[in-house]
Amino acid sequence: MNLAFVESPVQLLNVLEWAHTQAGTSEPGDHTGHGRTADLTIVVLSPTDPMSRGQLRRMAELARDEGHTVRWQEARGGAGAPLRTVRELGPVLRRARRIVIGDPFSRYVQLLLTLVGGKDLTVVDDGTATMEFVAQVARGERLVRWHRRGGRRGPREMVLAPVTFLARRKLSPTRTRTVEVFTSMPLDPPPGIRVTVNDFAWTRARFGPPTVTRGADLVGTSLAETGVVDLEQYLAAVATLARTHGATRYFAHRRESSDKLHRLAVQTGLEVVRPDLPLELIARRGPIGRKVLSFPSTVVHTLPLALAGTGIKVAVCDIAPEWLRDNASPRAQGFLAGVTGTARDVQRLPSPA
Structure with missing residues (x-):
């Protein structure tokens, strides 16, 4: 067994x-x-x-x-x-x-x-x-x-x-x-x-292929909740990314707080979605945007595999050093840069000003 x-x-x-x-x-x-x-x-x-x-x-x-x-x-x-x-x-x-x-x-x-x-x-x-x-x-x-x-x-x-x-x-x-x-x-x-x-x-055998919408979707992260990234910097970055790329939905991480998500919805106009399954299954099941935007996280490695052959593009936005909290782990910046730098089949986006 x-x-x-x-x-x-x-x-x-x-x-x-x-x-x-x-x-x-x-x-x-x-x-x-x-x-x-x-x-x-x-x-x-x-x-x-x-x-x-x-x-x-x-x-x-x-x-x-x-x-x-x-x-x-x-x-x-x-x-x-x-x-x-x-x-x-x-x-x-x-x-x-x-x-x-x-x-x-x-x-x-x-x-x-x-x-x-x-x-x-x-x-x-x-x-x-x-x-x-x-x-x-x-x-x-x-x-x-x-x-x-x-x-x-x-x-x-x-x-x-x-x-x-x-x-x-x-x-x-x-x-x-x-x-x-x-x-x-x-x-x-x-x-x-x-x-x-x-x-x-x-995942590819069980779900999909998904219906692809014309807009972009944004994937949330719990980096603020884990004490790595400053909340205000994060909210500002999400707003800039959504405005720049025409994102309409925000797929929340299961650990993101309700207060933060409420602020995000009010300040950005994004529709906040609380997935009932891991994002790889949600995306494969669809509907999903033709571009999926993410900060450094697991999905920049997994989504290109789960969505292989669909034509959907995954883009990753770097975490700027000034976003990190003063008490963040000294390893945080290097680890996050490594997550982004080793991702395959993704588009690299600069940190929003």
Whole structure:
């Protein structure tokens, strides 16, 4: 049995893409995936925010339609939830042949990995964080999300340090064990990490082709919410981009705050859309603008693959250094520039004045 742990809709999407590659090419018109991938159990470690939960429930329906078993785990439902979750998942962890994870930086996943013996491991994309994960494994560094500030660790990090250390060992290749990374990101993997390319074949087979509208659409980001970009600078940049390129809709990131989105709609006149599925599926299903504008984010790597052959152009706008908050991580500018610079089949746009 293959056992997958996911905490976000995008992770679940990429588990479905991975399962599709394991199954090989289905018969024309057959999207069920029944048979060769029926031994995949997906455990949803449910987050607390309503937008993520809603998208995950929709993705869980799609996963069940493909013939996979989905187990919804209220992993954050109170103080006793983590211990209860670990206890309940123990038997299924022991039966698993391969463990598939969507977020190697997740403390929850790291805790579960400490219970895993010599299982085969696959890491599927959790967005651009995959690039940082592989780089940190190659350098032998502790696992830290790119937008977190460095320096002295707090009490929580100190308590969890042994868990993180053990998880990093599980996620690092050895002479006898390789780690698979299933990704659409450009990577330079160290020896022992085997990269399998995610070209969104399942998404393209399952959805579309989309109806293409004459205007442009803009993709939102949670860089303000994560403390990387100044909110006022971001709102001004969105307004300029929309005016310059004739954008009419703004696809909100699931972590963007309601107050920010209200301000954005009032100040720019954009129609704010709260997607009920990951953007790759929304865009492939359509309707979608003939040009999709984005700031540096995962979608500048994934949308060109999901929309291949449709004629839709994806354009990325750089983050200007002056947009960054004073307390942003020192790595932020370089990481974001790398996300943009390594994107393929996209149009590069200068930062709006």
